[in-house]
Amino acid sequence: MKKAFWLAGAMALALAQPATAADSIKIGFVSTFSGPTAVIGNDMRNSFELALDHLGRKIDGKPVEVIYEDDQQKPDVGKQKTEKLVQSDKVDFIVGYIWSNVLLASLKTAVDSKTFLISANAGPSQLAGELCSPYVFSTSWQNDQTPAAMGLYMNQKGVKSVFLIGPNYAAGKDMLAGVKSTFKGEVVGEEYTVWPSQLDFSAELTKARNSKAESIFVFYPGAAGVQFLNQYAQAGIKQQIPLYTAFTVDELSLPLQKDNAIGIPGAQEWVNDLPNDENKKFVADYRKKYTGLRPTYYGAQAYDAAQLINSAVVAVKGDLTKKDAMKAEMEKANFKSLRGPFKYGKNHIPIQNFYLQDVVKDADGQLSLKTVATIVKDDQDRFHDKCPMK
Amino acid sequence: MYLVIEQLLNGLQFGLLLFLLAAGLTLVFGIMDFVNLAHGSLYMMGAYFAATFVAWTGSFVLGTLMALGATLLLGIVLEYVALRHLYGRDHLDQVLATFGLILFFNDAVRLIWGPAGLALPLPAWLTVPVQIIPGVYYPAYRLMIIVVALAVAALLYLVVMRTRIGMLIRAGASNREMIGALGINIKLLFTLVFGLGAALAGLAGLMQAPILTVQIGMGENILILAFVIIVIGGIGSIRGAFMAAIFVGIIDTMGRAFLPDLLRKVLSGAAASTAAPALSSMLIYLLMAIVLVVRPEGLFPAAKR
Numbered sequence: 192m193k194k195a196f197w198l199a200g201a202m203a204l205a206l207a208q209p210a211t212a213a214d215s216i217k218i219g220f221v222s223t224f225s226g227p228t229a230v231i232g233n234d235m236r237n238s239f240e241l242a243l244d245h246l247g248r249k250i251d252g253k254p255v256e257v258i259y260e261d262d263q264q265k266p267d268v269g270k271q272k273t274e275k276l277v278q279s280d281k282v283d284f285i286v287g288y289i290w291s292n293v294l295l296a297s298l299k300t301a302v303d304s305k306t307f308l309i310s311a312n313a314g315p316s317q318l319a320g321e322l323c324s325p326y327v328f329s330t331s332w333q334n335d336q337t338p339a340a341m342g343l344y345m346n347q348k349g350v351k352s353v354f355l356i357g358p359n360y361a362a363g364k365d366m367l368a369g370v371k372s373t374f375k376g377e378v379v380g381e382e383y384t385v386w387p388s389q390l391d392f393s394a395e396l397t398k399a400r401n402s403k404a405e406s407i408f409v410f411y412p413g414a415a416g417v418q419f420l421n422q423y424a425q426a427g428i429k430q431q432i433p434l435y436t437a438f439t440v441d442e443l444s445l446p447l448q449k450d451n452a453i454g455i456p457g458a459q460e461w462v463n464d465l466p467n468d469e470n471k472k473f474v475a476d477y478r479k480k481y482t483g484l485r486p487t488y489y490g491a492q493a494y495d496a497a498q499l500i501n502s503a504v505v506a507v508k509g510d511l512t513k514k515d516a517m518k519a520e521m522e523k524a525n526f527k528s529l530r531g532p533f534k535y536g537k538n539h540i541p542i543q544n545f546y547l548q549d550v551v552k553d554a555d556g557q558l559s560l561k562t563v564a565t566i567v568k569d570d571q572d573r574f575h576d577k578c579p580m581k
Numbered sequence: 582m583y584l585v586i587e588q589l590l591n592g593l594q595f596g597l598l599l600f601l602l603a604a605g606l607t608l609v610f611g612i613m614d615f616v617n618l619a620h621g622s623l624y625m626m627g628a629y630f631a632a633t634f635v636a637w638t639g640s641f642v643l644g645t646l647m648a649l650g651a652t653l654l655l656g657i658v659l660e661y662v663a664l665r666h667l668y669g670r671d672h673l674d675q676v677l678a679t680f681g682l683i684l685f686f687n688d689a690v691r692l693i694w695g696p697a698g699l700a701l702p703l704p705a706w707l708t709v710p711v712q713i714i715p716g717v718y719y720p721a722y723r724l725m726i727i728v729v730a731l732a733v734a735a736l737l738y739l740v741v742m743r744t745r746i747g748m749l750i751r752a753g754a755s756n757r758e759m760i761g762a763l764g765i766n767i768k769l770l771f772t773l774v775f776g777l778g779a780a781l782a783g784l785a786g787l788m789q790a791p792i793l794t795v796q797i798g799m800g801e802n803i804l805i806l807a808f809v810i811i812v813i814g815g816i817g818s819i820r821g822a823f824m825a826a827i828f829v830g831i832i833d834t835m836g837r838a839f840l841p842d843l844l845r846k847v848l849s850g851a852a853a854s855t856a857a858p859a860l861s862s863m864l865i866y867l868l869m870a871i872v873l874v875v876r877p878e879g880l881f882p883a884a885k886r
Contacts, residue, residue, distance in 0.1 A: 226797075226798055227698065227794075227796045227797065227798060227799075229696055230696060230697050230698075233696070359854075359855065359858040359859070364854075364855070381854060382841065383841075383854050383855065383857070383858045384837070384858055385858045385859070385861075385862045388802045388862075389837075389858075389862070390793045390802075391595060391792065391793070393591040393594070393595070393723065393834070394588055394591055394834045394837040394838040395837070397584065397587045397588055397591060397838070398584070398838060401583065401584045401587070414698060414794050414796055417698075417700070417794045418792070418793045418794055421791065421792060421793070421794075422720075422792055424708060425703065425707075425708050425720045425721075425722050425723070425791070425792070426710060426720045427708075427709060427710030427718060427720065443697070446697070446700075447697075447698060447699070447700040447794055448700075449700060449702065
């Protein structure tokens, strides 16, 4: 008798499942939630949750269910988690991806199932070019864009030569190629380090100093950025050779980099002090909701991803089978982005401004990032011609 | 030429740091026949203690000394509470239990210090480059690591080769049952050895902390290198660990420094840039494989059991 009762209960639950699924918007979120770079994943999750709060926890009147999955910064794990979200959770959207190599490994699974994937950070060159897809959108950038903006700034400063250092994985290669695409001076050296395990850059710094280059450019996201700046300062190179960066100094690394980050310029598409109303509200509410924390560009991009999804679902009045109409709506970028308005290229990568950011002491006496200048307006990635989409 | 000298120093510094970690591991493995995967956690705890105590006391030297004591104490407590119950067990049991300890320490650190990691800033007198020979500058702090690690190595040599405790340790490495049978308090000896190993790991961690960041899981990658070193050097042999650590440090650094340029002479630029870091990180494992084939007992094995 008792057994039959449980069985009936289980069946009722099993039957109820599809009914609720159709009435809610299901979003899978793949990011790094364990290990040293978990702070980045947390920031993305915090910002995504804040976006849902701002949307009233509903999209087009339907409740939103988010399933967070940890990719452990490993491509194979990211692919597995993506498969799980697509095949067993049957999510409507997949969002996230910090790491280009994780995204590249996971991409086919999402695209083959015609599930919309929104990269809230990673922007490998392949994604903008030959691997572009109607189902994939970016709320960040193509990897080359940010360092390319830095290269332009270095030209403005009249830098004659540079020594490049970056991690040996998909994004690292894109980043260094990005600087080279715009920098007019001489590239005297180019070093790749083992990623993510190599944390001691003594050999590379020694080479950079001995190369007699006028400047050094690095790309080290997450904790590696802290370690690089520590070692750069300790070796006394900070007084000798100026450093230019992309994605190396942010609100997560700054509390650890401290004074080592002062005077180190970076390029970014979003800075916390961009003067639009949505951004002011985002930064203020984030700091209120998550006391002691400050949002980063990772978070701002995740926030934009939620808004992009909202715009698509609202446009089709919640009928998620209308994929073409949703794609057409998303291509308009018809939402209030935290970075200000931007357009999509035909490869679904934003055409957007890049700003020069600097480290300053803010009103609370804490180190924070500040917009100094606009380096480039309406910048489009240089791979869009390779994308076969019209 | 200056470049080679500087890179040799980089290699030496890295090697000596690895030695501190490997020395503790080889003692525990060789003498107690105990596989301690949690050795990397002690390295991490050393760094966290140092970051905390330096912030408390405001003094780098005092803070790190306190951290050293704290790691020693932690090692002794850990041995007393958990590990001594595992000595008679199979290696697989020990691996499982100490792997559990890694998870325990990682989560304990997350609870106590939070997930974001800590910074251990150096005092100003250690952040300047020093001119060692005309034209060659080297970071003062890395120089200090070399000096401290060499001093510790010398001290360890004296203790192991010239004192009664050292004699017992060496005897333990050669034949554990026999010294037990001769009436030596082997339990106490083991606790002492484990504490010493923990303190050495802590020292490595706290010295590495200002160069890297203090973060959860920082001991896991470097522990693999420490295992490679004790295999190359011969399990239980301090001298072997010392030589192997310096080999590994220099090979790793020299590989990273010069392999890319060498490869660029043979391969195209892009292929060389991609292949060189991968190949240079393989070099030490190649060395280990060769040593295992030619001298499976390691280069400088402890006296035969």
